Amino acid sequence: MYRTHHCNELRQSHAGETVTLCGWVNTVRDQGGVIFIDIRDREGVTQCVFRAEENEEANKLSHTLRGEDVIQVTGRVDVRPEIDGQSTFNDKIDTGEVELVATELTVLNKAEVLPFQLDKELSNEDLRMKHRYLDLRRPRMSKNIRLRGDITNSIRNNLAEQGFTEVETPILSKSTPEGARDFLVPARLSPGKFYALPQAPQQYKQLLMVAGVERYFQIARCFRDEDLRADRQPEFTQVDIEASFVNSDDIFTLIEGMLVDIFKVSHGVDVPTPFERVDYWHAMDTYGSDKPDRRFGSEIVDLTEVFADSGFGVFKKAIEGGGVVRAINAKGFASVSTGQVKRLEECAKEAGAGGLAYIQVRGEDVSKWRSPIIKFFNETELEAIKDKLDIEDGDLILFGCDKRQTVCDVLGRLRLEVAEMCGWLEGKEDILDFFWVVDFPLLGYDEEEGKWNAVHHPFTRPKADDVAKLDDESQWADIRAEAYDVILNGNELGGGSIRIHESDLQSKMFSVLGIDEEEQAENFGHILGAFAYGAPPHGGIALGLDRLVMLAAGEESIREVIAFPKNNKGNDLMSASPAEVDFKQLRELYLKSTVDDKKKS
RNA sequence: GGAGUGGUGGCUCAAUUGGUUAGAGCACCGGCCUGUCACGCCGGAGGUUGCGGGUUCAAGUCCCGUCCACUUCGCCA
Numbered sequence: 117m118y119r120t121h122h123c124n125e126l127r128q129s130h131a132g133e134t135v136t137l138c139g140w141v142n143t144v145r146d147q148g149g150v151i152f153i154d155i156r157d158r159e160g161v162t163q164c165v166f167r168a169e170e171n172e173e174a175n176k177l178s179h180t181l182r183g184e185d186v187i188q189v190t191g192r193v194d195v196r197p198e199i200d201g202q203s204t205f206n207d208k209i210d211t212g213e214v215e216l217v218a219t220e221l222t223v224l225n226k227a228e229v230l231p232f233q234l235d236k237e238l239s240n241e242d243l244r245m246k247h248r249y250l251d252l253r254r255p256r257m258s259k260n261i262r263l264r265g266d267i268t269n270s271i272r273n274n275l276a277e278q279g280f281t282e283v284e285t286p287i288l289s290k291s292t293p294e295g296a297r298d299f300l301v302p303a304r305l306s307p308g309k310f311y312a313l314p315q316a317p318q319q320y321k322q323l324l325m326v327a328g329v330e331r332y333f334q335i336a337r338c339f340r341d342e343d344l345r346a347d348r349q350p351e352f353t354q355v356d357i358e359a360s361f362v363n364s365d366d367i368f369t370l371i372e373g374m375l376v377d378i379f380k381v382s383h384g385v386d387v388p389t390p391f392e393r394v395d396y397w398h399a400m401d402t403y404g405s406d407k408p409d410r411r412f413g414s415e416i417v418d419l420t421e422v423f424a425d426s427g428f429g430v431f432k433k434a435i436e437g438g439g440v441v442r443a444i445n446a447k448g449f450a451s452v453s454t455g456q457v458k459r460l461e462e463c464a465k466e467a468g469a470g471g472l473a474y475i476q477v478r479g480e481d482v483s484k485w486r487s488p489i490i491k492f493f494n495e496t497e498l499e500a501i502k503d504k505l506d507i508e509d510g511d512l513i514l515f516g517c518d519k520r521q522t523v524c525d526v527l528g529r530l531r532l533e534v535a536e537m538c539g540w541l542e543g544k545e546d547i548l549d550f551f552w553v554v555d556f557p558l559l560g561y562d563e564e565e566g567k568w569n570a571v572h573h574p575f576t577r578p579k580a581d582d583v584a585k586l587d588d589e590s591q592w593a594d595i596r597a598e599a600y601d602v603i604l605n606g607n608e609l610g611g612g613s614i615r616i617h618e619s620d621l622q623s624k625m626f627s628v629l630g631i632d633e634e635e636q637a638e639n640f641g642h643i644l645g646a647f648a649y650g651a652p653p654h655g656g657i658a659l660g661l662d663r664l665v666m667l668a669a670g671e672e673s674i675r676e677v678i679a680f681p682k683n684n685k686g687n688d689l690m691s692a693s694p695a696e697v698d699f700k701q702l703r704e705l706y707l708k709s710t711v712d713d714k715k716k717s
Numbered sequence: 718g719g720a721g722u723g724g725u726g727g728c729u730c731a732a733u734u735g736g737u738u739a740g741a742g743c744a745c746c747g748g749c750c751u752g753u754c755a756c757g758c759c760g761g762a763g764g765u766u767g768c769g770g771g772u773u774c775a776a777g778u779c780c781c782g783u784c785c786a787c788u789u790c791g792c793c794a
Contacts (some may be wrong), residue, residue, distance in 0.1 A: 143754075145753045182745095204754090232727075232744090233743070239787095243727095316794085343792060343793075684788090
């Protein structure tokens with residue numbers, strides 16, 4: 117037996133016992149005669165005291181210890197003494213009332229000097245990743261990784277209790293043209309052909325419903341070959357769920373229960389249920405986002421009627437073209453700097469706006485307002501916006517005018533940017549604003565491609581009341597889907613839908629999406645076939661586990677909750693992957709690179 | 718593919734906006750210390766300022782190129 121206790125276990129009640137601890141040398145405080153070593157394992161830290169009078173050899177050896185050496189210490193648990201009437205208790209550590217008086221020391225493994233110190237925050241991401249195994253030793257990382265484990269446990273328990281069966285689905289699967297770029301794996305046994313890594317187990321889980329599994333879940337690794345972000349990795353994990361004979365409400369109840377348990381585990385709080393449900397268009401019109409952050413106000417106000425006949429040409433033209441004029445009031449931000457205005461304008465342009473109209477409200481009197489556009493407004497318009505936007509001295513008003521969708525995007529983004537600039541979220545980190553966004557549109561028109569795409573995915577069921585509209589293209593934009601997203605504080609935790617389970621409806625859906633019969637047979641023949649043999653009504657959801665754990669851990673990047681993440685470019689700096697492979701390996705796969713590598717050497 | 722920020726001893730950062738021998742804290746090495754807990758004290762070692770070029774009497778600082786990292790847009794549920 118290596119040890120009798122872990123390093124966060126000993127208390128005054130253990131006094132007098134002889135115990136053995138194992139762990140890493142956290143700190144060394146060499147006083148010459150007496151030496152204090154804090155020994156650390158994943159649970160915590162315990163102070164060991166080495167004195168020559170207890171064991172001369174151990175004391176001597178203790179002088180050679182350095183940070184991160186792995187040691188085994190045996191000794192007697194003592195309550196920390198009073199020295200000159202002063203307590204030597206350390207209330208910063210849980211074991212601070214005792215110490216281990218060492219009688220035996222074994223160095224299990226010496227450590228070289230580390231490339232970075234574990235007791236300091238490190239800004240060098242590069243270095244952290246290169247020595248990730250050391251980075252993970254730090255308490256914050258270790259806590260995150262263990263929280264992730266606790267959360268997946270909680271999810272498994274929760275779903276098992278509800279009768280869900282965990283089923284694994286293939287990692288080597290088939291490329292589908294829809295959605296993100298696939299990772300491809302050459303199939304040696306079928307020269308010239310490729311597997312694709314799954315972007316999500318979507319089709320498999322529906323087929324499991326046809327198979328009569330009824331309640332499926334999987335903590336599933338998914339792959340997408342797109343550019344990375346702080347909250348995006350090429351491989352990521354979804355909590356994938358599908359159930360038969362359920363409606364949206366059943367899914368909501370299930371997921372709410374699961375999330376309540378998760379935040380009980382991570383925050384120790386009871387999240388109230390049921391979560392509020394917000395209509396998609398209400399979210400878009402009010403917050404300019406389908407995953408709004410509602411922890412602060414500055415909601416979007418429609419001013420289309422006010423400016424319907426405006427003397428300001430830009431507004432008037434937008435409205436005449438079927439567009440809208442809307443604005444947000446950034447309360448108290450009239451002090452915005454020129455640089456910030458520029459940044460906001462950039463932001464608006466990125467979201468599709470032509471420019472940014474604004475008013476800096478500096479005083480009660482309109483003559484003191486600073487704005488490039490206000491001179492075009494008449495008295496009635498000014499009174500109307502004062503009233504509708506609740507304008508007070510010190511406010512900043514930001515306008516958007518264009519098509520409804522564009523204005524939503526623009527003002528939605530500005531709203532978040534302003535919140536960032538003004539620190540509106542400071543002190544609100546503990547708020548947990550969970551809700552559902554429902555009644556998504558089923559279809560969205562892609563201007564570039566000139567075709568209709570599925571907003572969620574092609575298997576999403578239209579709302580019963582809207583099914584008939586599939587026959588009339590002019591009504592496609594108005595079809596609502598039986599789809600839902602669950603949101604927390606402006607983050608999409610997951611989304612799902614009730615699916616189509618009839619092959620004729622599914623076939624019609626494919627047609628609407630511009631997938632002809634031949635292509636349907638080729639790419640989706642198996643699922644259409646399956647639906648012909650008695651597919652039960654079913655639906656499900658997928659939650660992004662990485663993001664969920666990130667939020668539960670209070671981190672800002674999913675890399676902080678993934679043991680071995682990839683960097684911006686999809687590289688693993690520790691193992692130096694991806695890497696070149698031997699020519700022979702490629703030959704066996706019938707592959708030849710076309711990369712021009714004259715830049716090398 | 719575009720944009721932004723950054724790259725200075727092992728780590729975190731500084732260096733008067735172009736001017737002496739590139740500094741400090743931590744870590745490291747040596748010494749001292751029997752109650753420390755971010756221990757303390759004395760001493761020491763450690764640098765091709767990411768790389769390449771240019772401007773200049775003089776470049777960590779300015780210019781061009783390039784590489785790397787992070788953030789972001791495009792892309793991506």
